[in-house]
Amino acid sequence: MPILSTKSLTKHFDGVYAVDHLSISFEKGKVTSLIGPNGSGKSTLINTLTGLHKMDGGVVAFGQHTNLEEIDPSEVASYGVTRTFQDVRLFEQMTVLDNVLVVLTDRGTISSFFSKHNAFHLDKAEEVLKRIGLWEKRNELAANLSYGQRKLLEIARILAMAHSPSGEAEIFFFDEPFAGLFPEMVKLIVSVIKELREKGKTVILVEHNMDLIRELSDYVFVLDSGKLLAEGKPLEVLARKDVIEAYLGE
Ligand SMILES: Nc1ncnc2c1ncn2[C@@H]1O[C@H](COP(=O)(O)OP(=O)(O)OP(=O)(O)O)[C@@H](O)[C@H]1O
Ligand SMILES: [Mg+2]
Numbered sequence: 001m002p003i004l005s006t007k008s009l010t011k012h013f014d015g016v017y018a019v020d021h022l023s024i025s026f027e028k029g030k031v032t033s034l035i036g037p038n039g040s041g042k043s044t045l046i047n048t049l050t051g052l053h054k055m056d057g058g059v060v061a062f063g064q065h066t067n068l069e070e071i072d073p074s075e076v077a078s079y080g081v082t083r084t085f086q087d088v089r090l091f092e093q094m095t096v097l098d099n100v101l102v103v104l105t106d107r108g109t110i111s112s113f114f115s116k117h118n119a120f121h122l123d124k125a126e127e128v129l130k131r132i133g134l135w136e137k138r139n140e141l142a143a144n145l146s147y148g149q150r151k152l153l154e155i156a157r158i159l160a161m162a163h164s165p166s167g168e169a170e171i172f173f174f175d176e177p178f179a180g181l182f183p184e185m186v187k188l189i190v191s192v193i194k195e196l197r198e199k200g201k202t203v204i205l206v207e208h209n210m211d212l213i214r215e216l217s218d219y220v221f222v223l224d225s226g227k228l229l230a231e232g233k234p235l236e237v238l239a240r241k242d243v244i245e246a247y248l249g250e
Contacts, residue, residue: 003028003063003202004049004171010057011041011048011226018044020226021058026171031193031203031216033234036223037247042206043086045223046173050083051076062171080170082161084177086206088150090142096153097138100125103160124160132156133188148185151177155192162201171202178212190216210238210248222247 002025011019018041026032034042047053049060051073060068062079091099104121129135132152137145142153155177161169174193178186193216196203207213213220213234220237222230224246230237237243 001028002026002061004204005061006049006058007060008058009045009048009055009060011044011053012056017226019048022223022226022228023058024221024228024231026202026204027219028170028202029197029200030218031197031205032219032221033205033207033213033217034221034223035207035210035213035247036229040223041226042223043175044226046083046175046204046206050081050173077161077169080168081173082158082169082171083173084151084154084158084175086175086179088154090150090153090157092143093141095139095141096129096134096145097125099142099153100128100156100160103157128156128159131159132192148181151179151181152185152188155189159192162199169201171204172196173204173206175206176208177205178207178209186212214238 005023005025007023008021009019009023010017010021020041022041022045034045036042044053048055049071051071055070059066060071062068062081065079091102094102101121104124126135129138132155134149134152134156137149142150145153158169158172177189181189190212193203193205205213205216217234220230220232220234221228222237222243229246230240230243238248
């Protein structure tokens with residue numbers, strides 16, 4: 001039973017089909033990767049599934065929430081969905097610690113953050129920031145972090161979702177979490193993703209580094225111009241001639 005599936009999901013921009021009648025399913029507790037050339041629709045798929053873009057056609061099911069013809073971005077957290085952005089998004093003028101506390105108190109509503117956070121939330125924030133190696137930076141403004149630290153803070157924030165009051169996150173979308181990172185940061189995020197899988201969480205990963213795709217993925221979907229080009233186990237899919245021609249050989 002898939003935790004997330006799409007049927008003929010479509011998203012176009014001025015007639016350009018970024019996601020073109022796509023029907024795919026994601027299994028619970030697995031790492032499923034989305035690969036494909038630049039502009040093949042990977043981020044648009046995530047943006048549409050998380051309600052950031054309005055879908056233009058098709059249906060989506062998140063567990064028992066079936067036959068969704070639109071996805072309300074304010075509802076999507078209650079389906080257990082959380083994500084990182086390809087272009088990292090943080091509360092820039094808040095500290096590292098407060099960026100995590102906001103998530104822990106109430107899915108990002110700032111008003112509740114000032115009134116509600118307590119010792120329990122602080123303990124959890126400390127736990128995720130230590131896990132990700134940013135505890136020492138807790139009083140820095142997010143805007144002052146290095147590129148790599150910003151990517152790590154975004155991951156600390158989605159890990160905090162596992163403790164959110166509006167329910168635990170079950171589906172974690174990572175849109176190029178490793179891009180431009182030093183090897184030790186890559187290693188850390190690899191271990192975080194493996195740990196999520198061990199806990200039975202579902203990970204949907206967009207990544208261009210094929211060594212990481214092989215290491216992490218249980219299953220791979222290859223997109224090309226918003227359509228499904230291939231799917232299967234990573235070693236099999238990455239050896240396919242059409243996949244190599246469309247993507248790997250470029
Ligand atoms: N907000 C937008 N407005 C207009 N066109 C868009 C928008 N977002 C994406 N597109 C277009 O949709 C197509 C798919 O883009 P998308 O960013 O989803 O690709 P991607 O597979 O994530 O690429 P990359 O590997 O470079 O991140 C491209 O043609 C892109 O130009
Ligand atoms: Mg992208």
